[in-house]
Amino acid sequence: MADTPRRLVLVTGPSGAGLSTATAALEDLGFEAIDNLPIRLVQPLLDHPGPDRPVSLVLDMRNRDFSPQGFLELVDEVSQRPDMDLQVLYLACQPEEILRRYSSTKRRHPILDAPTLADGIAMETELLRPIASRADVLIDTTELNPHELRAEISNVFGGIAASRIAVxxxxxxxxxxxxxxxxxxxxxxxxxxxxxxxxxxxxxxxxxxxxxxxxxxxxxxxxxxxxxxxxxxxxxxxxxxxxxxxxxxxxxxxxxxxxxxxxxxxxxxxxxxxxxxxxxxxxxxxxxxxxxxx
Incomplete structure (x- = not known):
C-alpha cells in the first residue's frame, strides 16, 4: 500500500450540467479520467495498482446500475480506505437551463420513460438531491460557459496540493x-x-x-x-x-x-x-x- 493516499474524485450531477467538460478539465490537470463507469466496477478498479496519478470517475444516470443509494454506499466504503483520498464533485444546474441545453443539442435524456423532457430533468434532479447534500465540492454551472467551468475545476483541483482549500x-x-x-x-x-x-x-x-x-x-x-x-x-x-x-x-x-x-x-x-x-x-x-x- 502506498504511503500517500491516492487522490480520487467522484464526479456526478444531472445530465447536461457539464460532466463532460469537467472530465476534460480534470484530465488536463493530470487525472486519469474515466467517464460513465458502472458503480460495481469502481472498487475493482481502485484495487488495481494503475498509474501513479490521481483518478477522477464520472458516475451518473447514463449507466443502468447507477442509483443515488448505490453511489452513497460507494462513498461510505471508499471513505474507509486508508489508501484513498476521496472527494465528491457535484455539478448542479437549474432545470430550466438544462432544458435549454438539451433543446439546442437534441440529445436524448437518460430517463427515457418520463412523459416529457422537462419531466425527466425534474425527476433526475430530485433523485440526485441526496448526493448533492453530501458533496465536498458543489459547482453550479447554470451561468458558466465551458471556459469558466474549466477555470473553476482548475482552481479547486489543480495547482496547490489537495490539502489546500480553494476559495x-x-x-x-x-x-x-x-x-x-x-x-x-x-x-x-x-x-x-x-x-x-x-x-x-x-x-x-x-x-x-x-x-x-x-x-x-x-x-x-x-x-x-x-x-x-x-x-x-x-x-x-x-x-x-x-x-x-x-x-x-x-x-x-x-x-x-x-x-x-x-x-x-x-x-x-x-x-x-x-x-x-x-x-x-x-x-x-x-x-x-x-x-x-x-
Whole structure:
C-alpha cells in the first residue's frame, strides 16, 4: 500500500450540467479520467495498482446500475480506505437551463420513460438531491460557459496540493437570486449605492472611482474589516474539517457596484494573506449566446 493516499474524485450531477467538460478539465490537470463507469466496477478498479496519478470517475444516470443509494454506499466504503483520498464533485444546474441545453443539442435524456423532457430533468434532479447534500465540492454551472467551468475545476483541483482549500469570491444581484453554490453570503445593500450617481452608473465595482465612492460610506470600513476577520477565522477551520472548496458571495441590488467592490477588495486581501482565490462577478460575466458546458 502506498504511503500517500491516492487522490480520487467522484464526479456526478444531472445530465447536461457539464460532466463532460469537467472530465476534460480534470484530465488536463493530470487525472486519469474515466467517464460513465458502472458503480460495481469502481472498487475493482481502485484495487488495481494503475498509474501513479490521481483518478477522477464520472458516475451518473447514463449507466443502468447507477442509483443515488448505490453511489452513497460507494462513498461510505471508499471513505474507509486508508489508501484513498476521496472527494465528491457535484455539478448542479437549474432545470430550466438544462432544458435549454438539451433543446439546442437534441440529445436524448437518460430517463427515457418520463412523459416529457422537462419531466425527466425534474425527476433526475430530485433523485440526485441526496448526493448533492453530501458533496465536498458543489459547482453550479447554470451561468458558466465551458471556459469558466474549466477555470473553476482548475482552481479547486489543480495547482496547490489537495490539502489546500480553494476559495471563490463572487458578486451577484439579489434580483436574480442567491447563488446556489455559495457557502457564505454577505448582503451589501445597506451601503450607499453608486447607481444613483449619474457619472458612476455606467461603471462597475472594479473601477477605483466606484470603490472610492462605496468606501466613503461610514459603515464600509467596519463592515469590510468584520467580514474579512470572519472569513480568515473560518478558512483554517474549514480546511481542518477537510473542505477543499469554499464559496463566498457578496450581493447587492443589481450586482454591479457594491457587491463587486466588496468581492474585489476581499479577494485581494485573501490572496495577500496567502489563500488560493478566484473571483467571479456573476452579473458582469453574463455573455448571451455563449456555448454551455457539456
Amino acid at each position: 471563490q469570491v463572487q458578486s451577484f444581484s439579489y434580483r436574480r437570486g442567491v447563488p446556489r453554490s455559495a457557502d457564505i453570503v454577505f448582503d451589501c445593500r445597506f451601503l450607499q449605492n453608486p447607481h444613483w450617481v449619474p457619472a458612476l452608473r455606467p461603471l462597475d465595482g472594479r473601477s477605483p472611482r466606484v470603490q472610492d465612492y462605496v468606501a466613503q460610506d461610514d459603515r464600509f470600513a467596519a463592515f469590510e474589516a468584520k467580514v474579512l476577520d470572519l472569513i480568515l477565522f473560518q478558512l483554517p477551520a474549514a480546511q481542518e474539517e477537510g473542505k477543499s472548496y469554499l464559496s463566498i458571495a457578496f450581493g447587492c441590488t443589481g450586482g454591479k457596484h457594491r457587491s463587486v467592490t466588496l468581492a474585489e477588495k476581499v479577494s485581494t486581501a485573501l490572496a495577500e494573506a496567502g489563500w488560493q482565490v478566484s473571483t467571479r462577478h456573476r452579473e458582469l460575466d453574463r455573455r448571451p449566446g455563449e456555448e454551455a458546458p457539456k
